Amino acid sequence: MSLKIERDTVQQTISNVAQGHSQQHHGHKSIVGATAAAITEAASGNLPGTSGKHPISEVVGTAITGGRQNAGTKGYLAAYIKQLEDHPLRTKMLTAGTLAGTQELIASWLAKDRNKHGNYFTSRVPKMATYGALVSAPLGHFLIWFLQKTFKGRTSLKAKIMQILVSNLLIAPIQNTVYLTAMALIAGARTFHQVRATVRVGFWKVMRVSWITSPICLAFAQKFLPENAWVPFFNLVSFVIGTYINTVTKKKRLAALRKKHFGDGGRTAGGGGSTIGGGRPEDYPPMGPNPPY
Incomplete structure (x- = not known):
C-alpha cells in the first residue's frame, strides 16, 4: 500500500511539474509533456516492454530502441538484455x-x-x-x-x-x-x-x-x-x-x-x-x- 501511495505521489508530482513547466515555456510543452507522460507510463508499468522498476532508464531504453511506437517490440537493447x-x-x-x-x-x-x-x-x-x-x-x-x-x-x-x-x-x-x-x-x-x-x-x-x-x-x-x-x-x-x-x-x-x-x-x-x-x-x-x- 505504501509503495502504491508513493508511486501515485511521484506520478502526480511529475504531472504537476510538467504542467507548470509547460505553462511557462510553451515552446517546450510537447517535449516536456511527452517525456513526463512516458515516465508516468513506465512508472506504472503501462508502457509496453517496461516493468515499472526503473522508469527513467526504461524510457531512455525505449527511445534508443525506436521510440514509443516500437515499445514492447524486440529492439536492440531488449534483445541484448534478453541474451x-x-x-x-x-x-x-x-x-x-x-x-x-x-x-x-x-x-x-x-x-x-x-x-x-x-x-x-x-x-x-x-x-x-x-x-x-x-x-x-x-x-x-x-x-x-x-x-x-x-x-x-x-x-x-x-x-x-x-x-x-x-x-x-x-x-x-x-x-x-x-x-x-x-x-x-x-x-x-x-x-x-x-x-x-x-x-x-x-x-x-x-x-x-x-x-x-x-x-x-x-x-x-x-x-x-x-x-x-x-x-x-x-x-x-x-x-x-x-x-x-x-x-x-x-x-x-x-x-x-x-x-x-x-x-x-x-x-x-x-x-x-x-x-x-x-x-x-x-x-x-x-x-x-x-x-x-
Whole structure:
C-alpha cells in the first residue's frame, strides 16, 4: 500500500511539474509533456516492454530502441538484455572482447600508431580482444556476482556505502592486478621480474582511476540499473575512459620514441605515426584504464 501511495505521489508530482513547466515555456510543452507522460507510463508499468522498476532508464531504453511506437517490440537493447538473462557469461565475454579490441583499434587510429606495414590493426588488437573475452569478462562476471550476492536484499544507505567500499578496496585491486599482468604479457614481458615491475609501476596509477570512477558508476548502477545490466554498463564506461587514456599513452610513447631516435624534430616513416627503428609502443607496458568492474 505504501509503495502504491508513493508511486501515485511521484506520478502526480511529475504531472504537476510538467504542467507548470509547460505553462511557462510553451515552446517546450510537447517535449516536456511527452517525456513526463512516458515516465508516468513506465512508472506504472503501462508502457509496453517496461516493468515499472526503473522508469527513467526504461524510457531512455525505449527511445534508443525506436521510440514509443516500437515499445514492447524486440529492439536492440531488449534483445541484448534478453541474451544477458539467458546466457550471461557468454554475452559478457563477447561484449568485453569486442570492446577491448575496438578500443585498441580506435586508440591506434587516434594516436596515428601504425605497424610496420602502415596499418592501424596492430597485433595488439586481437590480443586485447582475447584478453577481454577470456580473462576480463569471466573475472568481472564472478566478482560482480560475489558483490551482488553479498549485498543481496540490502538497500539501506549504509549497505550501499559498504558495497562501494568493498568494490574499491577488494574487487578493484584484484581486477587491476590481473589487468596489468595481462598487459605486461601482451606487451612482451616473459619473466616474473618484468611482470612484477609492470604491476608495481602501474598499480597505483590505475587504482587512482578506479577510485575516481568506481564510486560514481556504482552509485549510478545502484540507483538506476537492474543488476543484470551492471557489467555491460561498467564495460561501456571503461571503454570510453580506456580509449582516451590509451590514446594519450600511445601519443606520449610515440613522441618519446621520436625524441630518443631523432631529437625534438621527430621524423616519422611515411608521415605517419610509425617510428623508424627502435622499439614500438607495444614494447612497453601500457598504463591503461580500469578494467570492467
